[in-house]
Amino acid sequence: MNRYPWWKYLIMVVVLVVGAVYALPNLYGESPSVQISSTNGGKVDNALLVKGEQILDAAGLKPDSADFNGATANYRFSNTNVQLKARDVLAKALNPDADNPQFVVAVNLLSRSPAWLTALNANPMYLGLDLRGGVHFLLQVDMQAAVQKKLDSIAGELRSSLRDKDARYTKLERVGDTVQGVFVDARALGAAKELIARQHPDLQLSAQAPAGPNSFSASLTPAAVTQEEDYALKQNIQTLHNRINELGVAEPIIQQQGRDRVVVELPGIQDVARAKDILGRTASLEVRMVDDSAAGQAAVLGQGPLPAGDQIFPDRDGGKLAVKRDVLLTGDNLTDAQPGFDQQTNEPAVFLTLDSKGARIFQQVTRDNVGKRTAMILFDRGRGEIITAPVIRSEIAGGRVQISGHMTVQEANDTALLLRAGALAAPMTIIEERTVGPSLGQQNISQGFHSVTWGFVAIVIFMSIYYMFFGVVSSIALAVNLLLLVAVLSMLQATLTLPGIAAMALALGMAIDSNVLINERVREELRNGASPQNAIFHGYERAWATIFDSNVTTLIAGVALLIFGSGAVRGFAVVHVLGILTSMFSAVFFSRGLINLWYGRKRRLHSISIGQIWKPEAAAATAGALSSEAAAGAVKSGKSLDAPTPRTTKPRRKVH
Amino acid sequence: MEFFRIKRDIPFMRSALTFNIISVLLFAAAVFFLFTRGLNLSIEFTGGTVMEVGYSQGANIDGIRSTLNKLGYADAQVQAYGNANDVVIRLPLHKGETSAEQSTKVMAGLLAADPQAQQRRTEFVGPQVGSELATDGLKALALVIFGIVAYLAVRFEWKFSVAAILANLHDVIIVLGFFALFQWEFSLPVLAAVLAVLGYSVNESVVIFDRVRENFRRYRKYSTVQVIDSAITNTISRTVITHGSTLAMAFSMFFFGGPALHYFALALIIGISMSIYSSVFVAAALAMWFGVKREDLIKPGGNKPSNSNDPNAGAVV
Numbered sequence: 001m002n003r004y005p006w007w008k009y010l011i012m013v014v015v016l017v018v019g020a021v022y023a024l025p026n027l028y029g030e031s032p033s034v035q036i037s038s039t040n041g042g043k044v045d046n047a048l049l050v051k052g053e054q055i056l057d058a059a060g061l062k063p064d065s066a067d068f069n070g071a072t073a074n075y076r077f078s079n080t081n082v083q084l085k086a087r088d089v090l091a092k093a094l095n096p097d098a099d100n101p102q103f104v105v106a107v108n109l110l111s112r113s114p115a116w117l118t119a120l121n122a123n124p125m126y127l128g129l130d131l132r133g134g135v136h137f138l139l140q141v142d143m144q145a146a147v148q149k150k151l152d153s154i155a156g157e158l159r160s161s162l163r164d165k166d167a168r169y170t171k172l173e174r175v176g177d178t179v180q181g182v183f184v185d186a187r188a189l190g191a192a193k194e195l196i197a198r199q200h201p202d203l204q205l206s207a208q209a210p211a212g213p214n215s216f217s218a219s220l221t222p223a224a225v226t227q228e229e230d231y232a233l234k235q236n237i238q239t240l241h242n243r244i245n246e247l248g249v250a251e252p253i254i255q256q257q258g259r260d261r262v263v264v265e266l267p268g269i270q271d272v273a274r275a276k277d278i279l280g281r282t283a284s285l286e287v288r289m290v291d292d293s294a295a296g297q298a299a300v301l302g303q304g305p306l307p308a309g310d311q312i313f314p315d316r317d318g319g320k321l322a323v324k325r326d327v328l329l330t331g332d333n334l335t336d337a338q339p340g341f342d343q344q345t346n347e348p349a350v351f352l353t354l355d356s357k358g359a360r361i362f363q364q365v366t367r368d369n370v371g372k373r374t375a376m377i378l379f380d381r382g383r384g385e386i387i388t389a390p391v392i393r394s395e396i397a398g399g400r401v402q403i404s405g406h407m408t409v410q411e412a413n414d415t416a417l418l419l420r421a422g423a424l425a426a427p428m429t430i431i432e433e434r435t436v437g438p439s440l441g442q443q444n445i446s447q448g449f450h451s452v453t454w455g456f457v458a459i460v461i462f463m464s465i466y467y468m469f470f471g472v473v474s475s476i477a478l479a480v481n482l483l484l485l486v487a488v489l490s491m492l493q494a495t496l497t498l499p500g501i502a503a504m505a506l507a508l509g510m511a512i513d514s515n516v517l518i519n520e521r522v523r524e525e526l527r528n529g530a531s532p533q534n535a536i537f538h539g540y541e542r543a544w545a546t547i548f549d550s551n552v553t554t555l556i557a558g559v560a561l562l563i564f565g566s567g568a569v570r571g572f573a574v575v576h577v578l579g580i581l582t583s584m585f586s587a588v589f590f591s592r593g594l595i596n597l598w599y600g601r602k603r604r605l606h607s608i609s610i611g612q613i614w615k616p617e618a619a620a621a622t623a624g625a626l627s628s629e630a631a632a633g634a635v636k637s638g639k640s641l642d643a644p645t646p647r648t649t650k651p652r653r654k655v656h
Numbered sequence: 657m658e659f660f661r662i663k664r665d666i667p668f669m670r671s672a673l674t675f676n677i678i679s680v681l682l683f684a685a686a687v688f689f690l691f692t693r694g695l696n697l698s699i700e701f702t703g704g705t706v707m708e709v710g711y712s713q714g715a716n717i718d719g720i721r722s723t724l725n726k727l728g729y730a731d732a733q734v735q736a737y738g739n740a741n742d743v744v745i746r747l748p749l750h751k752g753e754t755s756a757e758q759s760t761k762v763m764a765g766l767l768a769a770d771p772q773a774q775q776r777r778t779e780f781v782g783p784q785v786g787s788e789l790a791t792d793g794l795k796a797l798a799l800v801i802f803g804i805v806a807y808l809a810v811r812f813e814w815k816f817s818v819a820a821i822l823a824n825l826h827d828v829i830i831v832l833g834f835f836a837l838f839q840w841e842f843s844l845p846v847l848a849a850v851l852a853v854l855g856y857s858v859n860e861s862v863v864i865f866d867r868v869r870e871n872f873r874r875y876r877k878y879s880t881v882q883v884i885d886s887a888i889t890n891t892i893s894r895t896v897i898t899h900g901s902t903l904a905m906a907f908s909m910f911f912f913g914g915p916a917l918h919y920f921a922l923a924l925i926i927g928i929s930m931s932i933y934s935s936v937f938v939a940a941a942l943a944m945w946f947g948v949k950r951e952d953l954i955k956p957g958g959n960k961p962s963n964s965n966d967p968n969a970g971a972v973v
Contacts, residue, residue: 454911455905
């Protein structure tokens with residue numbers, strides 16, 4: 001009755017082997033490394049690898065190994081201290097011009113596992129920032145600003161279309177989350193409404209006229225709002241990717257969280273201030289025409305009303321300019337921006353490359369407006385600033401634009417970086433930030449590791465003494481549980497955090513419960529006079545219902561944590577839930593397999609090693625005794641009988 | 657080895673009333689402290705900035721306090737963290753100042769006072785994130801309670817599910833009561849521990865209820881009280897050993913896990929200890945007061961197959 005068919009053993013062996021293979025990389029661990037990749041045309045190849053080694057040698061920093069993997073050069077070091085020094089040395093030597101780096105020199109962690117493991121996709125568990133050190137940001141995207149920006153651009157389009165049709169308006173602009181227009185007559189209003197119906201299906205007109213009969217108010221449809229928000233979030237994530245590339249972080253995590261948030265994790269980053277600076281900037285670029293008319297200039301000087309359709313922005317020299325509201329180009333039309341020097345004047349300059357749509361628009365604008373000025377306005381944290389307002393000297397075709405004049409080298413670099421990294425579709429603010437130093441991460445790992453180890457050792461010692469052979473089997477099952485848990489976490493590449501390690505410890509503590517239930521049940525069956533084989537069989541069978549019920553309730557708690565938790569709680573919940581699942585396998589299926597292997601084949605089994613079975617005297621005398629081999633003498637009667645099994649005269653042949 | 661040499665069923669339910677009165681008093685005390693003192697919520701819930709700063713030689717906490725006072729952060733809390741060299745500084749939210757500015761300013765001030773100071777960790781949480789975490793925590797709690805009640809009602813009977821959930825809420829509230837009384841910091845990992853305790857504690861009650869159901873079937877002549885007593889007696893050995901193991905783990909975390917796991921482990925230790933008590937004296941006793949009967953669990957004619965195959969069915973020891 002206590003035999004497994006061969007295929008169950010096969011499952012055990014396969015699971016064990018697969019578990020061992022995928023848990024193995026964690027033993028090798030990861031070594032701190034420095035990774036060099038290319039930016040701005042720097043060439044990473046074997047020659048650079050050798051050059052890097054020479055640089056390190058000269059500084060007295062010997063890497064454990066150096067390799068070139070086709071895209072990046074990697075140097076491994078024995079500890080993070082050397083790694084950080086090496087990073088600084090390499091960055092300094094390889095990028096002589098710090099403002100225009102050719103290489104990204106980043107700290108990284110590389111798996112130490114042998115190649116065959118890596119080929120099997122077996123990687124160590126991914127350590128959370130609290131264990132490896134780094135910075136975590138949670139950024140909130142201002143969705144209202146994204147919607148308003150969209151409405152602004154719609155209003156701009158409407159203005160220029162209506163001008164073409166000679167439909168006159170006294171006001172056409174965004175007010176809050178609506179676009180409002182006030183027209184001189186009903187014909188103009190009709191034209192505007194017709195235009196909206198034809199060209200802007202994402203606008204819905206409200207039934208009420210906000211200001212008199214010849215006016216309208218329109219807002220975005222809910223579908224359009226959702227779409228705009230999705231778009232804003234995606235663009236912001238893309239922009240963050242670009243900006244973080246500039247920072248040189250080896251494995252950044254940039255993820256959407258919820259409807260309007262972005263998580264950014266930068267492992268190994270030390271320079272938090274710089275990271276924050278780059279991430280937190282919310283620049284977007286707009287190209288508009290400068291209003292150099294008399295009315296416009298008077299308005300700038302405060303001597304007249306601002307002409308309709310104008311706005312005033314400050315420029316970098318402390319002056320002000322009146323600028324048209326209509327946006328000609330935005331940062332979206334920009335494909336590249338590089339700092340450089342004007343060939344004629346040798347002044348610092350920024351070179352822009354526009355996409356095809358941008359090039360077409362810009363060619364038309366420059367053709368129609370030779371002699372006038374365009375303004376490049378950088379919107380940073382909601383404030384617009386005119387970076388430069390160059391005069392259009394001639395028609396510019398081909399989409400290559402140069403901006404020069406009144407810039408320092410640093411300003412040109414900064415401007416180019418921001419433009420190149422792309423604009424954010426909507427401003428973002430940092431609402432959560434965590435920084436963990438690398439030494440603290442190391443400390444957290446070792447402390448977490450110690451708590452698991454000592455708890456585990458205590459349980460194993462107790463179980464083995466108290467339940468003898470069954471306790472040893474339980475301990476093996478517990479070790480298998482740990483192995484599987486680590487293997488599953490490594491396979492899923494779930495992020496292991498300190499609360500995750502805590503959950504692992506708790507999972508082990510709770511996993512032993514199933515084995516205790518089983519062992520106690522087996523003892524109880526023995527106490528009640530069952531034969532050893534029957535006791536094993538019914539011990540496992542009857543404990544199973546209890547184990548199942550109790551694990552399901554624990555699972556309910558775990559899943560609730562998973563659904564509503566974030567950060568620390570989620571890290572805990574993932575391991576908690578996985579631990580319950582692996583424990584069901586290891587504590588019930590696997591330990592049964594081992595017991596079956598050991599006892600199941602013995603036809604006449606007299607006793608099993610499960611520690612002392614104490615019986616009340618009366619019961620021992622009447623029910624017929626059975627004791628374990630270890631504690632035979634402890635039973636008062638001293639009997640160690642092959643227990644009579646009156647009720648199971650026909651043992652079931654069914655194989656379990 | 658055999659810890660428990662129990663000759664006959666221990667009459668646990670005889671003293672149920674006494675213990676339930678104690679429970680009610682404990683529960684009332686916990687609620688009282690929760691209302692009067694409140695939880696010492698970590699900045700994860702309230703928003704604010706936490707900085708962990710390491711010094712090469714013993715940190716001068718008074719010196720750090722006066723530095724912070726000079727910087728205009730009179731409301732900052734400074735505490736030793738784990739050992740004499742590390743301190744944790746908590747800054748509440750300040751209007752018109754971002755965390756970046758706060759932490760940079762503080763760090764600059766500390767470095768000016770002692771160039772050896774090393775920034776080990778900084779955390780900033782905005783106010784909206786904090787309140788969301790609190791709501792999410794409550795939602796998780798509600799979902800856990802609902803899920804467990806529903807599951808137990810299906811698997812057992814409503815009297816058991818209500819008794820179990822009341823007993824376990826009792827545990828959770830008392831754990832929270834401890835945190836309120838001693839003003840230990842209530843952080844996200846502690847919340848995770850509390851919810852884990854809820855699951856764990858139900859686990860505990862389920863084991864006993866399972867045995868109650870079984871014993872109703874087995875000992876047809878027993879009264880409800882006798883069945884409950886025998887169920888608890890049968891499982892007491894497992895209860896103590898399992899909790900011993902889990903407690904060993906929790907203590908291991910408490911002693912070796914460092915300050916980061918300190919309160920997490922503490923919540924588990926209290927929670928586990930409470931759940932042993934509550935599943936025996938509260939859950940089972942409540943089920944008894946609710947008046948569980950054999951008929952509640954054993955539907956006429958609906959015996960489970962495991963029962964009909966049970967070779968020992970009806971065996972009286």
